[in-house]
Each structure stands twice: as structure tokens, then as C-alpha cells.
Amino acid sequence: MSQLPERTDVVVIGGGVIGNSIACQLAEAGVGTVLLERGALGSGSSGTTAGVVRTYFPGNPLISSLAVRSLAAYHAFSERTGTDLGLRRIGLLVLFTDEHQVQDFRDTQAAQQAAGVDVELVTAAEAVRLNPLADERTILAAAWSPEAYACDPAAIVRGYATAAQQAGAILRTETPVTGIDPDGRVHTPAGSIRADTIVCAAGPWAGTVAAMADVHLPVTTYPVDMLLTDTPDSAPRSALPMTIHPSSLRIRSWGDRILVGMGRPAPDETRQSWLQRVSHHLGTTFPALAGDGLEYGWSGDLDVSPDGMAFIGRDPSRPFLYAAGFSGQGLCQAPAAGEIIRNLVLDKKSWTDTAGLSAARCLSGSVEAG
Known part of the structure; x- marks a missing residue:
């Protein structure tokens, strides 16, 4: 297992389609990025779905808007990089x-x-x-x-991972996170790394990872x-x-x-x-x-949220961001989720009001920025 660098701007935890989209967009924006994945890339929820990206989600125009933006991003990514994502x-x-x-x-x-x-x-x-x-x-x-x-989820993960690395991101597989300190130091069996910002994109393990940082993320x-x-x-x-x-x-x-x-x-x-x-x-x-x-x-x-809609936002009291709880819809929203997280890291406004994606909506009595 390769030694981790001593520090970085952002540590992304989770190497599925969400984590790799985030790492790619951060790195291409010039943000120092290290991605940590407990197993192989795409070995979690990304490989579990029916392999379809769609734009229509009945009853939830907000999710649909993320999916519309994501589908356009997939087409643009494929054209820009020459990557065959299997879209049919x-x-x-x-x-x-x-x-x-x-x-x-x-x-x-x-x-x-x-x-x-x-x-x-x-x-x-x-x-x-x-x-x-x-x-x-x-x-x-x-x-x-x-x-x-229809799409090839593995090709999507590989495509974004390759683009992230070409933009300077460091990706570490077989590197589970074992602890997160209040100062942003992330511990793994390969050593520790300090990050200015931590992004949790750990899919089914997102709740466990968030708890290490003393953040409650109601993902099951x-x-x-x-x-x-x-x-x-x-x-x-x-x-x-x-x-x-x-x-x-x-x-x-x-x-x-x-x-x-x-x-x-x-x-x-x-x-x-x-x-x-x-x-x-x-x-x-x-x-x-x-x-x-x-x-x-x-x-x-x-990884499932209580209302079936993803959590994409930031904790109000520390530099901890999250993109999890996609409830089987992560392939359809990954590019848009990566863009929202990138904008939060860079303190930029997104193309739409993303406050409704915050975990605060499912945390009684809490108030959270997002």
C-alpha cells in the first residue's frame, strides 16, 4: 500500500461513481485531491444497479433536474475524453x-x-x-x-477515475478509513493524511464514516x-x-x-x-x-436516505461535506453531485438551489447550510 501524502486540500472518502465524479471535478478545478477507497473502485453501490441513467423521477423534479444535468454531462464527458460509457x-x-x-x-x-x-x-x-x-x-x-x-457503470467509474488522475488527483484503493480527527486528520492502515476539507461519498458506509467525524448522516x-x-x-x-x-x-x-x-x-x-x-x-x-x-x-x-432523496451538502460546524443516500439513483446524479460538491468547496453558487438536498431536512431540530 502506497504511503499517503502528509496533507491535501480535500480528501474524498469513497471510490464509486459519486466519489470519482467529485474527485475529477475538484482536481480539474485545481483543488488538491486525494480519494480513499476501502476496496476496489466501483465495488460498492455503483455495481449494484440495473445500469440505466434516466432523467425522469416521478414526483421529484429536483432529482430530475440533477439527472438532466448529469446526462448532459455524461455526453459531454464522453465527447471531451473519448471515453465510451456504454450509453445506448x-x-x-x-x-x-x-x-x-x-x-x-x-x-x-x-x-x-x-x-x-x-x-x-x-x-x-x-x-x-x-x-x-x-x-x-x-x-x-x-x-x-x-x-x-443503458450504460456501463464500470466504464463510468473508470472514466472519471482516469480523468481525476490526469488532473492530478491521487487515488488510493484498498485503503479503508479507520478514524477522523477533529483537525481533519484522516487515518488509514497506509498512514494518516490531513485535509482542509473532508468529503464523504462512501455509499452504504457513509453513516459510519460520518460518525467518525462526529457528524450524523442518516444513511442506511x-x-x-x-x-x-x-x-x-x-x-x-x-x-x-x-x-x-x-x-x-x-x-x-x-x-x-x-x-x-x-x-x-x-x-x-x-x-x-x-x-x-x-x-x-x-x-x-x-x-x-x-x-x-x-x-x-x-x-x-x-445507500438509502429516509425519503429516498440524496444528501448533498455540508455540516454547519466543520469542513465536512457529504454526497450519499442516493437510494439506487447515484449513476443518474453523479456528475451533478460532483459539481455541487466542487462548488461548495470553492464557495461558489450552483446552478440551482441545493438547500433541499441538505441532511438537515431529515434531522429534526437542526439547521444546516447547504
């Missing part, structure tokens, strides 16, 4: 099964479009045209957003399993869009197979019961998949 447009289809979901969409569509989201309400028949595996009889309508892309872990099933002969040759059902069931094409997600068994639920529940929703919504065997794909832990 597939679109997003959100199915509605009752009237209040349709009304909620209508109530928020203007705010979503103001945030830059391309999304429209489509009929059940149009939804089935977009995803022919869906059963029109089970759908009232759907939201269709064409700006959703949520385990997920991703499943695979065979593509039926009736499926179209073109890729299926990412399709989300109100039950939280989601599917999309995955090579020549279909990726299926719906969380993981509840604490009081056996794995077999959960698989039966997934199979039931799958067969009801997508009849052509009824009876097909579900195979294990991969699993992991997501």
Missing part, C-alpha cells in the same frame, strides 16, 4: 395502474418539464407498443420518457437482488425499455436476456416466497414471462 438509448416507461397515479403525473408534469425532463402521458395501447411484453388489460396509462440510457443500507430470465420468442428484436411497475417491479433487456428487479425478501419473508411474489407480478404484468425461471444475477447494498 432505451427509454423509460413507468406504468400506471390506477387513476391517482395518472392524476399525480398530470399534477407534476409541468414541474418535470420545467426541470428539463422530456416526458409525456401515453395510453395503455401506446405503452404496449413501446413494450410489447406488457399486458394492456392491466394498465390504465403510462409515462414515457425517451431520455433513458438496503440490500437488493437482480434477477435474470430468458427473453421470450414474442419479444421484439430491439431492446426493451426500462419498464417500472407500481409494485416496484422493473425489467429491461440485458443482452439476450431480461433483467428483473424488485428489491429483496422482506425481513419476515423467505427467499422462495419473495421469488413467488416477483413471479406473480411478472406474469401478471408481462404474461409472456409467466412461468419462466428466474435466475440469480447479482446482489449488493444501496
Whole structure:
């Protein structure tokens, strides 16, 4: 393990897509940056998702605005660096099964479009045209957003990590943080380093890392399993869009197979019961998949906030910043999150009001800048 430098402007803790985006943008702004990752780059939540970047997040225009900005940044990054991020447009289809979901969409569509989201309400028949595996009889309508892309999360992490290093950042893997002193000294098995500012981007471990600095960050872990099933002969040759059902069931094409997600068994639920529940929703919504065997794909832990929206901000009493609790949406927000953190370090205003992203919203009685 390489010896750490004695000091730096910023230590970023966490080497997933969020941490590498932050390190890249700080280093390119001329900020001395050292990133510390407890394992391999991208070995946490970044490799756990369904590998889709999208701009539409129902009910939350603020998240959508971050996602819109992030998608544009991915395209610009790929063009600027020549890095292939695996971006391939597939679109997003959100199915509605009752009237209040349709009304909620209508109530928020203007705010979503103001945030830059391309999304429209489509009929059940149009939804089935977009995803022919869906059963029109089970759908009232759907939201269709064409700006959703399959991507390669590992390539995104590698791309930002490479750009960060080229800009002067130091990246250290297999270097877990074991302690944080009040003066900003960060301890690891490879030695200690003092930073003017610490940024916590540690994903599922963010709460633990923050506690080392005597900061309360209400991030918990949520385990997920991703499943695979065979593509039926009736499926179209073109890729299926990412399709989300109100039950939280989601599917999309995955090579020549279909990726299926719906969380993981509840604490009081056996794995077999959960698989039966997934199979039931799958067969009801997508009849052509009824009876097909579900195979294990991969699993992991997501970092989750109490309200499902990321924490991006600063502690009010010390130079400790955070970007965590992305609740499975980190790939969609990483470039924007990195930009916000960079601006906080440089004491610059961001393009939008980011106060609502502060952890203060979930900490009763606290007041926090952000």
C-alpha cells in the first residue's frame, strides 16, 4: 500500500461513481485531491444497479433536474475524453395502474418539464407498443420518457477515475478509513493524511464514516437482488425499455436476456416466497414471462436516505461535506453531485438551489447550510 501524502486540500472518502465524479471535478478545478477507497473502485453501490441513467423521477423534479444535468454531462464527458460509457438509448416507461397515479403525473408534469425532463402521458395501447411484453388489460396509462440510457457503470467509474488522475488527483484503493480527527486528520492502515476539507461519498458506509467525524448522516443500507430470465420468442428484436411497475417491479433487456428487479425478501419473508411474489407480478404484468425461471444475477447494498432523496451538502460546524443516500439513483446524479460538491468547496453558487438536498431536512431540530 502506497504511503499517503502528509496533507491535501480535500480528501474524498469513497471510490464509486459519486466519489470519482467529485474527485475529477475538484482536481480539474485545481483543488488538491486525494480519494480513499476501502476496496476496489466501483465495488460498492455503483455495481449494484440495473445500469440505466434516466432523467425522469416521478414526483421529484429536483432529482430530475440533477439527472438532466448529469446526462448532459455524461455526453459531454464522453465527447471531451473519448471515453465510451456504454450509453445506448432505451427509454423509460413507468406504468400506471390506477387513476391517482395518472392524476399525480398530470399534477407534476409541468414541474418535470420545467426541470428539463422530456416526458409525456401515453395510453395503455401506446405503452404496449413501446413494450410489447406488457399486458394492456392491466394498465390504465403510462409515462414515457425517451431520455433513458443503458450504460456501463464500470466504464463510468473508470472514466472519471482516469480523468481525476490526469488532473492530478491521487487515488488510493484498498485503503479503508479507520478514524477522523477533529483537525481533519484522516487515518488509514497506509498512514494518516490531513485535509482542509473532508468529503464523504462512501455509499452504504457513509453513516459510519460520518460518525467518525462526529457528524450524523442518516444513511442506511438496503440490500437488493437482480434477477435474470430468458427473453421470450414474442419479444421484439430491439431492446426493451426500462419498464417500472407500481409494485416496484422493473425489467429491461440485458443482452439476450431480461433483467428483473424488485428489491429483496422482506425481513419476515423467505427467499422462495419473495421469488413467488416477483413471479406473480411478472406474469401478471408481462404474461409472456409467466412461468419462466428466474435466475440469480447479482446482489449488493444501496445507500438509502429516509425519503429516498440524496444528501448533498455540508455540516454547519466543520469542513465536512457529504454526497450519499442516493437510494439506487447515484449513476443518474453523479456528475451533478460532483459539481455541487466542487462548488461548495470553492464557495461558489450552483446552478440551482441545493438547500433541499441538505441532511438537515431529515434531522429534526437542526439547521444546516447547504
